[in-house]
Amino acid sequence: MPTNPKADPTSETFIAESAWRLSRRSMLSLAAAGGAFAISPHAFAAGGADPKAKRGGTLSIGADADPIGLDPKTTTAYSSYDFTSLLYTGLLRWTPDMQIEPDLATGYTTPDDTTYIFKLRQGVKFHNGQPFSAEDVKYTFDRVLNSATASRLAATFAGIESVTVIDPVTVQFKLKTSDAAFLRYMATNPDGVIVPKGVDGLDTKPVGTGPFKFVSYQPNQQFVLTANTEYYEEGLPTLKTVVFKFFKDQSALASALRSKAIDMTWFKNPKVAALIARTSHDLVSAPGQTSRTFPVWMNMKAAPMNDVRIRQALSLATDRKACLQTVLGGSGKVGAMIPESQVGGYDGVSPMPFYNHDPAAAKALLAKAGHPNGIDLGDYIVVAANDLDVACSQILQQQWATAGIKVKLKPMETAPLLDMWVKGKWPTLLSVALSWSPDPDAILQRVASNAVFGKNMGMHDAELDKMIADARAQLEPTKRAAENIAIQQRIAENAYVLQIYQYPLRWEAWWDYVHGYHPLAANIRSYVRTTWVDK
């Protein structure tokens, strides 16, 4: 086990081992969660403290966005997760290769498909000294599900029927239906993390069980964390202090890394990351797994986008590989609905309907749809603040023009664009990239006609809705992967969403005196806990 219980090592390990060994069902479920808890050498190396590690020291991280609230249960901002992931921990967590491993839990059993009984670590304390127990787990999820909390996670965990404390180290989750996404959400920070019972004001005074404790935060300047000396993994964290420094401008971020004002950061643009990495041999640039896609959303409520032939023509007129090469310099893959790091994610090379680049066939389809002289689709709305999106939309505009499809590019400020997007109020075409989701179901819900977003976009496909619901209930991972691929093929076949490419959310880079760090597709820096610096 990659666990190092501090309190009673013998009995704790025993419980854990027996839990894994005795229940064949639980092993099965673990595999369903995206891989077994069984230890892959990589995960093990990343999980424990490195004996060569130099202890103490400070790591400066360049951050591109301020947190918006530090209560992991009420914040809705991606930018906050970077900080909550060091302050709080949950029952499970992700390994660098996106497998699930135990964290605050030592193991679990599943007597049936809808019941999960977690055994908890003993001797764990919150940053305020309060001991961690099953009561906190129950409190955390009761709080999320209480509508007065206004937690975005209420929808995520709506499938939980009850959380019961069996004894101080055992807690039982009862689900309404079998749900393959449950463990993946539990492993995700901040979705599955545990907050202390009876402690208010976490938004500005966070109290967790994580490897680092909150020290201070000056907006736009810095966010300081210090090592949690009572952290439950032996020998971790290695660092004494972690300082996040804020740089809103990408070129400023690059220069700060180059001048060693910061030790590590991440970039939104692979070309910037590559340029920086070229300036010194001592810089490590590590793209994570592909975790997001760049889609063109089509408003199918009205003509002309409600005509499947026009959408298919658009897909045939698109040269996805050219976009990938030009915009990302090849550091990504051709995309479908689900990125590769997810269960059943698209590998970027398998055949997909209407993915071949064929402007002549596109023209023929347009002619059949009653537009022999081409068609003007009006405004194509893109996020002005995202260089990659704007660059790709310009290439798409040219590609589509060769097949007689005209669009007018309209880069827009993010706030009104999002407003338009979620309400389904864009005229014809709009692009906004999807960030990493803990489970592929969250992505597929966007094309489900029984979900708000799908409805707003004009989806009507009962068969697809059923396929999506079945895939979420499928606990067997290989079967679920196959079902997800079939779903993506159906989406491509009907061109409900025009996916262009998939890529890592961020391109991370750090100086080679930073050791023990692993990038995570989950868009958080969990592995700062094993990081050490030797300047």
Place this chain on the structure above:
Amino acid sequence: MRRLVIIRLALAVPILLGVSIAAFILVRLLPGDFAQTAAGVTDVSAATLDLMRHNLGLDRPIWAQYLLWLGHALSGDLGTSFATRRPVTSEIFPRLAVTFELTLIAALMAMAMGVATGLASARLRGRADWAVRLWNGFILAIPNFVVATLIVLLAGLYFPQIGIFNYTPFFTAPIANIGSLLLPALSLALAVSVTVSENTRAAVLEIAAQDFVMVARAKGLRPRSVLWNYLVRNALTPVITVTGLRVASLLGGSILIETIFAIPGMGQYLFDSITSRDYPVIQAIVLVTAAIVVLVNVLVDIAYIRADARVEM
């Protein structure tokens, strides 16, 4: 005199009220709001967003929101930032000080550069004049944020030892603080230095043709004495006026410069709060800025009265 000052200050009240109402309504007319923008592409249900809006008080009628805000503002409480959940008042004044310092350094730099190049251009004529005017045209054509980005990239990539991002608060280390503001101030100052330079050149040329300068020369004064005591001193008056007028544009320009150089000033604060639709912060900054402008105008009016007997008391 006292009565007039009171009247001027009393007139400022309706102006500030009008500004606050306009700011209040305009930020709410911007499409998108804080709840939606903070969530981004994260899947947040409409019900949760509505509850967030309710908790922030955004679901109340706009006049009720305004009256509540006004009540607090009158007692010195400008509200709490949606994003940082901290009182705006405690954030805004330290930032204002940073922006003022940056603007002041930039103004001094612009003066020094502008007067030097303007003088050289006016006195040396010929090639020097051409070189200066070419340089001025070139600098004027480049927006300050481009200059700033170039400085950041060049210094970061090729001269990492300069350390452009070591912003230090003034009271921790005053010298290091001024040092850390020099490059940002330079990128702000360049464009303004052109205005100063061209005005200096024009003023010096004009004054050089005046009789009293000719008399000074004819008296046999040394050229250096003529230059500094007769030319520069007289030419500086319009130059100072022009620089003063440009300070407002320096304040505006600092928004982008502070963002690029990661300086915790008011500009960066405003930029962030607009993109995240953090209404209380936007309103507070607009109100405070308006108050400064109104106050400066009142002071200028008073100065005129004291200086010019023709202005009625």
